[in-house]
Amino acid sequence: MSEESVVKQSATNAREAADASGSNAHNAAGYSASDGTHKRMTTVSTGPLSRVATIARNTFREAVRDRVLYNLVLFVLILTGGAIFLGELSAAQEAKIIVDMGLSAMLLFGVFISIFVGVGLVYKEIERRTIYAIFAKPVGRGEFLAGKYLGLCLTLAVNVAVMGAGVSLALLYVRGGWSPLVLNIWPAIALVYVELMIVVAVALLFSSFSSPALSALLTFFVFVIGHFSAELKALSASVSTGGGRVVFAALYYILPNLSNYAYITA
CATH class of the missing domain: 1.10.287 (Helix Hairpins)
Structure with missing residues (x-):
């Protein structure tokens, strides 16, 4: 092989290496060139509210996967059974019992979720060591706790809203049609939800420095004494x-x- 051919071959190899290096650098920067298009793959820097919303959304999804909302089925069965067994009472008496039973069951199930799910929000992340991966990203402790809190509050909001709708439908059934009580119970339902939000905050507070069992006991103590x-x-x-x-x-x-x-x- 002549010296000129060797020089040309070396130049060709150098160009190919440069092209490959540029392509790798381009892909490493976060681009994909499939189908003739360029798509940015890098994670866009987000603000604190976006990070809190992401953690809250993941907490809600985890609660759904853990079948937390399955208590709604039991709640519906309680209301249905109550409406059947109270059928011999007058409409006014039956409606009052339905409201009292519905709101009490709503608070009972809500407190159960608030305590036993709330005390495990932080502990499960520590036990599974996923909290270290979360804090390795630009996520502050306050953002993490706020996201967990809002995620469980969202779960409770869905829970309370569905239960409230169930009580309203039960009232429509026992009254045989529309009644002002169907709307009048919603301020009481809103107060139940506010109380549950407070219980969640207390449970999350205790879970940040104590075991789940002790956190549940302390939260229940605060709920009763409150x-x-x-x-x-x-x-x-x-x-x-x-x-x-x-x-x-x-x-x-x-x-x-x-x-x-x-x-x-x-």
Whole structure:
């Protein structure tokens, strides 16, 4: 082979290597050239709200996969059974019992979800070590907790809305048509949801530094004591010892006053 041929072959090899290097760099930068089009593959930088929304959406999907919303089936069965067994009562009595039973079941199921799902939101991420992969990305701790909280609140919103619709349909059935009570129960349903949001926040708070069992116990304690805030205030005024007065007063001011949302017994 002549010297000129060797030079030409070397130049050709150099051009091919340069083209290959450029193509690899182009693809590594996040582009794909399939079908004659260029598609950007890199992750677009997002703001805090977008990251929180993403975590909330994933939390909601995980709750659906864990069959959290299956309690709606049991709720519908309770309402249906109640409507059947209360058929011999008057329409007014039956409607009142349906409302009381529906709102009570709504709160019961909601608290169950808030506590036992809420206390595992952070713990499961730590146990599966997925939290390290999340924090390796530009996600702050506040964004992570806010996303988890909003995701479970979204799950509860769907839960409460479907249950509220079930109570409304049951009222339409027992009244034999339209009744103002069908709309009048929704403010009470909204208060139930606000109370559940508070319980979720408490459960998430305890789950960030304690085990799921202890977190569930503490959250249930706050839920129960929160419905007796008036009694705590009375005890703080009636206890003779200074230490007891301080303890009851501190509990009264620190714990949420959930009795403000107890319109079920009103």
